Amino acid sequence: MSPLCGCCGEYIHKLTQQVSVMRKEIKNLRQMLDSAVRAHRKHMTSIQSAVSKMALREPDHKKDQPQPPPSPAPSQAALEQGNIQTVPIGHISSCFSMKNGTPRQPTICGPSRAELRIQQSVFNNPEHALMGLEHYSHVWIIFLFHKNGHLSYKAKVKPPRLDGQRVGVYATRSPHRPNALGLTLAKLDKIIGDTLHLSDIDMISGTPVLDIKPYIPEYDSPHARMGMDSEPCDLNTDQPQATTLSLNDRTDILNIHKTSETDDQSGDVGSLLSRDIFEAGVPVTDSPIVSAQSSHFTNLHNVLEEVKACVTQGDLCQLSCEREDQLSDSPKTKPPESTVDHPCYGEEAYSTIAGWIREPAVGGLEVRFTVHAKRELAEFLPTHLSGPSESDRPRFKFLRSPEEAAAAIRGVLSADPRSVYRRTRCRDRLFFFTLDTADITCWFGRGFAEVLQVRPVEQHTASM
Incomplete structure (x- = not known):
């Protein structure tokens, strides 16, 4: 790369100085803005406190009575009491523009699609809030039923699937609830910038979204929890680590051995002699015929011995598990807890629905x-x-x-x-x-x- 001339170097130096000055000015402006925001919040808090005190002031004939102590800041008191002011992080743009015909559940209409763009009023850089979400296939969407038309709700409702029968509102997913909050599981197709592209949705266009959470089957699905919590039934925990082979691995190795025996019948003298040596119990290194493949057959012999022990162990474990299943399925007899040596954890983790x-x-x-x-x-x-x-x-x-x-x-x-x-x-x-x-x-x-x-x-x- 050719060196810069004197005028170009001086010009670049001036630009660098100007950029440095601009960065300092931007930093000062941000500090001033933060100070103004804090002062504004403090001022608004004091005004709200004064208004709340005026609203709680007693009539003139009760001025002599002792006044209650001043309440904390309204926002803090509301949060402690469970009352919050929701702020949408974005609004849904979907293929459904009205309530009529919108699916009641996301699984009803698979091709339904929507887009959710994160507002910059929540985050200055919405892309930062979505980093890592692309690794998940589904997301939970928490939203508001903004098209209810009225805020009335009843303790019992009539789900359309029950054709007029009444059940409690908390046993349904009716949009008319004390708090008009909705929850749906949507498929995350892709993320482009600050926009989420979703499918399998049941939300109307314009729906305010309050929060997004990734769907994790290990946490959200009882069946996945049951699979994680269950442990294999091991009879002997003192076995060396080399013998822990899967059933497919054992079957594959046995099939290889059987294949080699089948191939021996086609006239492979070396394989035939090596098999005889295995059956006779002679070490492979003592055979002059297979001296070139001594290490290979030694490893194979060790693996086969390990497979034999593992298969025997697996058969015993399978018999014990089948015996436990038969005893658990019997309506009359049930083994005491002391006799169950190898419980399979997670059997009680199941889910039921109406x-x-x-x-x-x-x-x-x-x-x-x-x-x-x-x-x-x-x-x-x-x-x-x-x-x-x-x-x-x-x-x-x-x-x-x-x-x-x-x-x-x-x-x-x-x-x-x-x-x-x-x-x-x-x-x-x-x-x-x-x-x-x-x-x-x-x-x-x-x-x-x-x-x-x-x-x-x-x-x-x-x-x-």
């Missing part, structure tokens, strides 16, 4: 498309395709193809998105919902739902 979740009173529906609806759906273009000649055709924003849109429509309608009221008193009325940029019109019959029209949202709104 029966109506898997066997609801309302069954699934068959979804049909009219010929006209299929033709209209085929006119939509996926979001990743573009062309000047096809610019007049409607285009999806989240869905990748008309086939994926059809699968999403089937997922929504097969679960019967109607409420109990609409199901019982509005049977003969059309049902409308929006999926991505498509407005769906359908009707319900006995055991089926039929899609009548699939029109772009702009065309529908313009015609109304």
Whole structure:
């Protein structure tokens, strides 16, 4: 690299000095801003304390009575009492724009997609808050049911899957709760900058998100906990570490030995003699025929001896485990705890759910498309395709193809998105919902739902 001339070096030196001065000025400005923010918070705290004291002041005829001690700062007292002011970290942009037709659970409509952008009002660098999240496949989303329409709630509700039967609100996932908080498990497709790309979602576009947590099966799934807590049944813990082979490893080595025996029949004299030497118990190093492969067969002999011990040990362990299973399955006899030498931890870690979740009173529906609806759906273009000649055709924003849109429509309608009221008193009325940029019109019959029209949202709104 050629040396710099004198004028260039002086110019670079001046630029370096200016950058240094600018950094110092930025540092001073940040300190001043932090001081102003602290002063503002202190001032607001004093104002709130004064207002709270004025609100708690007694009438004039009770001025002589002793006053209660001053309460702590409102924010601190609210936090200690469990009352907090939520601040959304972002808002969902999804393929569902209204409550009508939005899946009640994320597993209903697999192709559903959404985006979540972290606001800069929470973090100056939202990308920093997402570092490491790309290693997880699913995330928990904590959000607000902002489209409830009212804040009333009841102790008993009517889940649509129970077709009018009442259960407690805390035994359901009803959005009408004392605190309108929602929890869903979404699939994390990718992270680009400050935006999360999600799928398998059940949230409306514009939903305020309060928090994101990674899904960890070892912590969140009882079945995964059971697998982690369980331990193998070992009869002899004093065995050397070299004998701890998996069952597949033992089977593979035995198969190799059997294969070598099979190959001996084809005329391999060296292998045949080495097998005879093994059976006779003669060390491999004493045989002049296999002197070139002495170390190899010595290792193989040791491995086979270890495999023999491990297989015998595994058979005994399997017999003892089967005996324990038979005793535990017997309704009359149960071995005492003192006789169980090798308990399998985690057997009591199981999960149960209400029966109506898997066997609801309302069954699934068959979804049909009219010929006209299929033709209209085929006119939509996926979001990743573009062309000047096809610019007049409607285009999806989240869905990748008309086939994926059809699968999403089937997922929504097969679960019967109607409420109990609409199901019982509005049977003969059309049902409308929006999926991505498509407005769906359908009707319900006995055991089926039929899609009548699939029109772009702009065309529908313009015609109304």
